Amino acid sequence: MTATTGLSRRGFIVGTGATGLTIGILAACGPGGKDAPAEAGPPPPEVNAWVHIGTDDIVTVRIARSEMGQGTLTGLAQLVAEELECDWDFVKTEYPTPGQNLARDRVWGDFLTGGSRGIRTSQDYVREGGAAARMMLVQAAANRWEVPVSECSAAKSIITHTPSGKTIRYGEVAADAAELPAPETVTLKDPSEWKIIGQSVPRLDTVDKVTGKQLYTTDMKMDGMLNAAVKAAPKRGGTIKSYDAEAVNSMPGVKAVVQVDDTAVAVVADYWWQAKTALDSLPIEWQDGEGSDFSSSAFEADLNEGLTASETFIGNQAGDVDSAFAEAAQVIEAQYNAPHQNHACMEPMNAIALWTPEKCEVWCPTQNGEAALAAASEAADLPIQKCDVYKQLLGGGFGRKGASDYISQAVKIAKQMPGTPIKLLWSREEDMEQGFYHPITKARCQGALDADGNLVGLKLRISGQSILAGIMPQALNDGADMVVFQGLLPSGVDPRLEDQSIKYTFPTLLVDHAMRNPPVRPGFWRGVNANQNAIYLECFMDELAHAAGRDPLEFRLAHLKDSPKMATVLQAVADKSGWGADDGLSRGLCCFYSFGSYTAACAEVTVSDEGELKMHRIVAATDPGYGVNPQQIDAQVAGSFVYGLSAMLHQEITFENGETQQKNFNTYNSMRIAEMPDVETLVMPSGGFWGGVGEPTIAVAPPAVLNAIYAATGKRIRQLPIKDQALR
Amino acid sequence: MATLKVNGQVMTVDVDESTPLLWVLREQLGLTGTKYGCGIAECGACTIHIDGQAVRSCVYPVGALAGDEEITTIEGLSEDGSHPVQQAWVELDVPQCGFCQPGMIMAAAGLLNDNPDATDEDIDATITNICRCGTFTRVRKGIHLAKTKKA
Numbered sequence: 016m017t018a019t020t021g022l023s024r025r026g027f028i029v030g031t032g033a034t035g036l037t038i039g040i041l042a043a044c045g046p047g048g049k050d051a052p053a054e055a056g057p058p059p060p061e062v063n064a065w066v067h068i069g070t071d072d073i074v075t076v077r078i079a080r081s082e083m084g085q086g087t088l089t090g091l092a093q094l095v096a097e098e099l100e101c102d103w104d105f106v107k108t109e110y111p112t113p114g115q116n117l118a119r120d121r122v123w124g125d126f127l128t129g130g131s132r133g134i135r136t137s138q139d140y141v142r143e144g145g146a147a148a149r150m151m152l153v154q155a156a157a158n159r160w161e162v163p164v165s166e167c168s169a170a171k172s173i174i175t176h177t178p179s180g181k182t183i184r185y186g187e188v189a190a191d192a193a194e195l196p197a198p199e200t201v202t203l204k205d206p207s208e209w210k211i212i213g214q215s216v217p218r219l220d221t222v223d224k225v226t227g228k229q230l231y232t233t234d235m236k237m238d239g240m241l242n243a244a245v246k247a248a249p250k251r252g253g254t255i256k257s258y259d260a261e262a263v264n265s266m267p268g269v270k271a272v273v274q275v276d277d278t279a280v281a282v283v284a285d286y287w288w289q290a291k292t293a294l295d296s297l298p299i300e301w302q303d304g305e306g307s308d309f310s311s312s313a314f315e316a317d318l319n320e321g322l323t324a325s326e327t328f329i330g331n332q333a334g335d336v337d338s339a340f341a342e343a344a345q346v347i348e349a350q351y352n353a354p355h356q357n358h359a360c361m362e363p364m365n366a367i368a369l370w371t372p373e374k375c376e377v378w379c380p381t382q383n384g385e386a387a388l389a390a391a392s393e394a395a396d397l398p399i400q401k402c403d404v405y406k407q408l409l410g411g412g413f414g415r416k417g418a419s420d421y422i423s424q425a426v427k428i429a430k431q432m433p434g435t436p437i438k439l440l441w442s443r444e445e446d447m448e449q450g451f452y453h454p455i456t457k458a459r460c461q462g463a464l465d466a467d468g469n470l471v472g473l474k475l476r477i478s479g480q481s482i483l484a485g486i487m488p489q490a491l492n493d494g495a496d497m498v499v500f501q502g503l504l505p506s507g508v509d510p511r512l513e514d515q516s517i518k519y520t521f522p523t524l525l526v527d528h529a530m531r532n533p534p535v536r537p538g539f540w541r542g543v544n545a546n547q548n549a550i551y552l553e554c555f556m557d558e559l560a561h562a563a564g565r566d567p568l569e570f571r572l573a574h575l576k577d578s579p580k581m582a583t584v585l586q587a588v589a590d591k592s593g594w595g596a597d598d599g600l601s602r603g604l605c606c607f608y609s610f611g612s613y614t615a616a617c618a619e620v621t622v623s624d625e626g627e628l629k630m631h632r633i634v635a636a637t638d639p640g641y642g643v644n645p646q647q648i649d650a651q652v653a654g655s656f657v658y659g660l661s662a663m664l665h666q667e668i669t670f671e672n673g674e675t676q677q678k679n680f681n682t683y684n685s686m687r688i689a690e691m692p693d694v695e696t697l698v699m700p701s702g703g704f705w706g707g708v709g710e711p712t713i714a715v716a717p718p719a720v721l722n723a724i725y726a727a728t729g730k731r732i733r734q735l736p737i738k739d740q741a742l743r
Numbered sequence: 744m745a746t747l748k749v750n751g752q753v754m755t756v757d758v759d760e761s762t763p764l765l766w767v768l769r770e771q772l773g774l775t776g777t778k779y780g781c782g783i784a785e786c787g788a789c790t791i792h793i794d795g796q797a798v799r800s801c802v803y804p805v806g807a808l809a810g811d812e813e814i815t816t817i818e819g820l821s822e823d824g825s826h827p828v829q830q831a832w833v834e835l836d837v838p839q840c841g842f843c844q845p846g847m848i849m850a851a852a853g854l855l856n857d858n859p860d861a862t863d864e865d866i867d868a869t870i871t872n873i874c875r876c877g878t879f880t881r882v883r884k885g886i887h888l889a890k891t892k893k894a
Contacts (some may be wrong), residue, residue, distance in 0.1 A: 048774055077894040084840030084876040217836050223849060224841030225832040227776020227817035236760050242770075267759060288766035361780050361788060361842040409877050410842030426805035443781045646836060650881065657877025677888045680785035680873060689867035737849075 048241055066148045072172050074101045076108050076141075076535035079116075079123040080133045081382050082220065083409035084418070084654075086647040089218045091141055093275050093669075094134070098145030098203060098212045100123025101185065102172040108219060113388035114403030120347020126406075127385035129417050129539060131610040134643055138705050145340045146201040148192075156183050165679035180701035204639065206702060213700075215646035220408070223387040223692035232380055232407045233440055238435040240367070241270055242287035243428050247279035247449050250673035251534045252304030254278050263293040274296065274428045287440050306534025307673040309353070314455070314533050322350065322459040322528030326523035327346055328530065330477075330500030334461075334523030339472030349555055349560045351460065351733045353479075353547030355668040356453035357446070358540055364421035364441040364449075368429035370395055375402040380409035382417040390419035395427035413658065414539035418451050418486075447683060448530025448675045452668055453539025454480035454529060456499075456547055460555040463523075468563030472523040472575065475503065475551055481530050482544075485537040499528045501544040501547040502609045502714065503552065514611035514706070515545070517552075519576035529566035535670065536633060540706045541658050542713035545609035549714035550721065550735070555630040557722040567604050567722065580701055581606055584615040584636040587697050592617035592634040600631060603722025604700065612706030613638040617694070618719035622727040627648055630660070630720055637697070637712055640704035648708050653694040655713035661686040665738050672727065684738075746810040749774065750759060750819025760806025765789045767805050768816060776817035776845045777874025781875070788870030790846035790853070791816050797869075798875060817845035827892035828852045833884040837875035847872045851886050 067075040076095045076706075082088040116123045149169055157164040161180060167176050172185040181726075206212075223229035248254055260272035268289030273281045280299060283288035291699040308575050342344060366379035368391070375395035379389040382407050392399040425439040431556050441449070456479030463472035481496035497504065497512060503526045506516040557685055560570035568589050575582040585606040594602055594617060601622070607614035619631045635652050643649050665684035669676045677683035725731055729742050746755050749772060753819045756771045763782075768791070776802060780788030784799040791800045792815040793808075799838070820826045824833070828851045831837075838844040841853075847870070854861050854869045860867070866886055 084838075085840070211747045217833075218838075220837055220840055221833055222824065224838040224844050225829045226821075227774075227845050229841055230775070231778075231842060234769075234777070237775070286766065286770040290764055295770050359875060361778070361786065361840070361873065363779070409840060411840045413875070442781070443783075463824065526752070538878070650836065650839060650878070654877030657879060658875065661875075680781050681783060685786075685873045685875060686877075686879075687873065688870045688882060694880050713768045 017089040021257055023144060026545050034148060046261050050706055057404050062189070064640055066099065068148065068152070068743060070184050070186045070189060070190040072102070072184055074106050074172070075097065076106060077109050077111050077123070077575050079111065079126050080137065081126070081128040081384070081406060081412065082408055083128070083380070083382065084652060085133065085411035086218055086644065087128070087634055088220060089135050089216065090643040090647065091137060092219060093214070093216065094141045095140055095145035097209055099141045099149050100169040100171070103211055103216060105172055106219070108470065110406045112403050112405055113384040116385070117388070128382045128412070128415070129414060129708040133709070135611060135705040135707055136540060142203055143201050145194060145595055145645060146203055147198055151192040151195050152185055152188055152199060155176055155188040155193055159188065159191065168613055178708070179302055196473070212641070213645070215644055218647065223707045227241060229408065231410050232378055233362065233438070235367060235378060235407070235438070237367070237369070237436040240438055241283050241285065241432070241437040242290050243273070243277060243281045243283045243425070243437050244287060244290035245281040245439060245441060245445060245584045246294055246297070246299065247445070247674070247688045248301050249448055250301065250303060250668070251306030251309050252673065254304055255280060256302040256303045258299040260297070262295050264295040269293045269433065273428050275424050275430050278375045279424060281428050281439070282425070283432065283437065287438070291442060304535050309534050309670040309673045310671050317531045318455070318457045318478050318547055321408070321531045323474055324478070324529040325529035325625065326529070328495035329525070329527045330497065331503055331505045331524060331526040333505070333521065334425045336472045336474060336523040336525045338462045339523040340461070340474070344466040344472060345464040345562060347462045347464065347559055349460050349731070349733060350457060351551050351554060352457045353453070353455065353550065353735055355535060356540060356666045357663050357668050357677070358415035358448040358538070359446065359680070360411030360413055360415055361687065363443055363446040365439060365440045366422045366425035367436055368425040369436040370429040371433050373401065374414060375429070376405070376408055377403070377426060378423055378424050379425070380407050380411070380412070380416050381419065381422065382412045382414070383419070384475050386417070387419045387422050390423045394423040395430060395632045412630065413541040414543070417539060422451070443680070444678045447678050450668065450675070453540035453546070454482050454485070454537040454544070455533065456480060458547070458551040458552055462555065462559045464563050465560065468565050470563070473521050475549070476526070476527045476529065479531050480537050481532060482537045482539060484530060484532055486505050496528070496530065500526060500548070502548045502607055515522070515609055518581040518608045518613070518645050519574040520577045541655070542710045544708070545607065545714040546659060546717070547604060548663065549607040550672060553607060553718035557603065557725065571604065571606060580613045580638055581608060581615070583701070584613045584638050584699060587636045588617040588634045589700060590617045591695065591697060592619060601723050601727035603719045603724070603726055603735070605718035606724065607714045609714055610705065610707030610711045612708065612711040613642070614711045615718040616713050616715035618716070618723040620720060620723040620727055621741050622724060624743070628724065628742055630690065632693040632695060633716055633719060634695045635697065635712055635715065636699055636731050637704035637708070638699045638701050639708050639711070640702060642698045642700040645698045647698040648698050651708050652696045652712045655710065656716040657686050657691065659713040659716045660720065663720065663735060664690065665736050745805045745808065747805070747808060747814055747892050748810070748812065748815045752815060752859055756806055759791065761804050763801050764791070764803040764808070765800040765804050773815045774818050778842055778845060780843065780846070785873070787845070788843045788846040790849040790872065792828050792849060792853055794855045795853070815871060816848060820849065821894065825894055827889040827894055828855065828885065830892050831888035835881050835885050835888065837881040837885050840877055843872060843874045847878070847882060851882065851889065854886065855889060859888070859890060871879060
């Protein structure tokens with residue numbers, strides 16, 4: 016069976032470069048993941064992909080998404096190469112710039128890289144792009160040979176005329192192909208015919224990363240470039256009152272002290288170390304503002320008040336939950352929390368900007384090229400057509416580099432030094448203080464069990480911060496932030512929310528949100544709200560199972576009868592781990608659906624008599640529908656566990672008098688290899704849908720470990736992070 | 744002024760003696776493979792070798808060098824990426840974003856310099872670099888694989 020994609024709503028763009036064929040596709044794209052809040056605002060974006068084939072047979076796949084370690088660059092190239100029938104060894108990639116995109120009426124559409132959408136919301140048009148290019152190449156060969164196209168086929172970048180055995184390389188007909196009209200329809204391969212998709216091919220970007228040759232923005236150098244270190248008001252809402260540039264002007268290498276805007280000042284010097292040294296000596300007086308007296312400990316009262324508040328936003332409601340609770344044989348209640356956390360990408364925020372009255376150019380890591388361009392234009396005070404952003408490889412993103420604050424800063428500094436390229440680099444301390452933090456919430460979980468231990472009612476009250484209210488209020492839905500309910504939303508109601516729906520079926524259910532926003536800017540943090548929602552739901556499911564006297568696996572499966580895919584991944588991790596084995600290991604389970612993928616984990620731990628936790632192994636399963644590169648899915652699963660478990664074990668950002676208390680990795684720790692469990696990844700693509708990979712599994716590791724700790728100790732850990740808490 | 748021997752070459756740089764070696768390497772000598780991650784020797788992104796020992800260069804003042812030490816950065820670990828750790832890293836596709844990997848590789852190579860038969864316990868005790876992408880499971884496999892390879 017082959018699937019034919021209707022191209023009636025799509026238009027191809029064909030162009031000739033000096034060296035061969037380029038094909039792009041304009042596609043009217045429907046709504047993507049619901050965690051794309053922008054979708055609540057502007058109309059659906061155009062999307063496209065570009066393939067370029069040189070006379071040397073080199074296939075250059077142009078990638079609109081950002082590569083930040085997640086392997087999207089390689090995965091998208093696999094999708095194109097599959098339909099193009101090209102030789103994988105000839106595949107290269109490159110990024111178009113946001114400015115080029117603008118100049119071509121947004122032919123590449125949306126550059127946003129987040130929400131685990133790199134593959135799943137691009138797969139259709141990039142495959143179509145590859146297929147269209149193949150058809151045009153084959154047609155060009157048929158024309159040259161004056162034979163029917165039906166007698167020709169393509170494989171490994173070579174076109175063959177079957178009756179005569181004649182062959183020709185892609186590169187030889189690429190220029191001819193570029194002159195042909197684009198096909199009106201393309202037929203995509205059936206997944207059973209895939210040869211490159213589904214293969215664990217090596218990443219395209221590994222070799223330079225092991226030799227030090229890979230350049231990140233901070234490694235780039237330009238003629239006449241100067242380096243800038245920046246300090247923004249450490250307190251929430253703070254502004255600059257005054258600073259004494261004279262005190263540092265004569266320090267080694269210092270070229271300028273620049274007020275960036277109301278909130279930040281920068282020192283520009285020959286070298287960054289000189290800039291930072293001078294900045295550390297710069298006397299600055301700050302002016303307090305709204306939020307400058309904020310403290311996390313005081314905010315606790317607001318969160319607690321929200322747990323029982325009567326005014327809430329409802330995220331999911333089924334049946335008469337109050338009656339279920341009134342008639343329950345047993346009611347169980349627990350409270351959990353999730354603190355503020357910082358992304359702490361290994362590569363701190365940085366950007367290079369070059370400003371002249373005619374043009375502004377920026378080189379930077381960004382997850383959102385178009386937003387970066389808009390920010391550059393605004394900061395440069397130049398029309399957007401006179402600006403461009405050259406995306407570089409990200410040294411980690413995790414959501415943080417979807418924001419453009421550091422890009423604006425670099426441009427504002429460069430604007431004060433026309434013609435001089437300015438490389439801005441944040442110190443780690445600046446990175447910790449000026450985050451877009453994972454939002455803070457608490458949850459009140461209540462369950463109603465009948466006399467037979469069946470769960471007849473579940474209430475989850477989330478109290479706390481909304482990301483959308485903080486940074487994208489235009490995306491709120493009558494004041495409600497539906498992103499708060501990731502993984503807990505109803506299915507079959509809103510297609511934009513379907514990829515974040517709950518897979519359990521409960522007789523009665525109420526999930527609601529009391530929005531309580533601190534004066535701390537929140538952000539999308541890898542996994543976003545699925546992280547704590549999985550803890551709230553899945554640790555509490557474990558509590559309910561134990562209260563009901565039932566096996567946690569059996570208890571979960573009893574509520575997954577409407578979701579065989581979820582039941583399958585859960586059963587798989589239980590089987591693989593040896594759930595129920597008497598081998599000295601304590602096990603905990605979790606299953607969760609987010610970003611369109613079914614995921615489950617079984618953690619195996621021991622807790623010593625002294626309360627020392629050892630995570631031995633986590634067996635993880637994911638069903639993302641289709642698995643483009645299984646070895647990279649494995650890398651993402653294990654990597655996501657480090658992100659999630661670092662948060663569970665160690666990470667909490669707290670504020671006192673408006674200021675971040677944690678300044679570096681010594682007080683905001685991240686997991687090291689000694690704490691890392693073995694990870695056994697079960698990639699279980701069941702087909703028929705495209706789910707995300709980078710984020711979904713992050714959510715299942717912490718609940719599985721917390722449930723395993725309970726299995727080991729009989730003690731529930733409900734306060735995160737677990738550092739400084741006695742496990743026994 | 745400071746004199747350094749880096750990747751086999753003797754170099755003289757005009758620099759304040761308190762400047763961390765990291766910034767001399769990156770900014771004065773253009774050896775940008777070595778990364779800044781924290782500035783307080785917590786994350787290990789700046790790991791280099793001094794006389795074959797893994798050292799965190801972000802807190803190592805250049806003035807503390809005598810000048811005759813053999814400093815090795817990721818660029819000098821091998822001429823062509825053929826160091827056993829680099830070979831293993833490519834074979835297992837260890838890096839994700841890659842930013843911490845030069846430091847991780849230098850830490851791993853330093854461990855194997857000291858202890859060619861490093862065990863899991865040795866790895867746990869010695870490799871304390873932070874990787875936010877979370878490459879640890881492959882880093883561990885990579886170190887064990889590197890033990891079986893020749894440069």
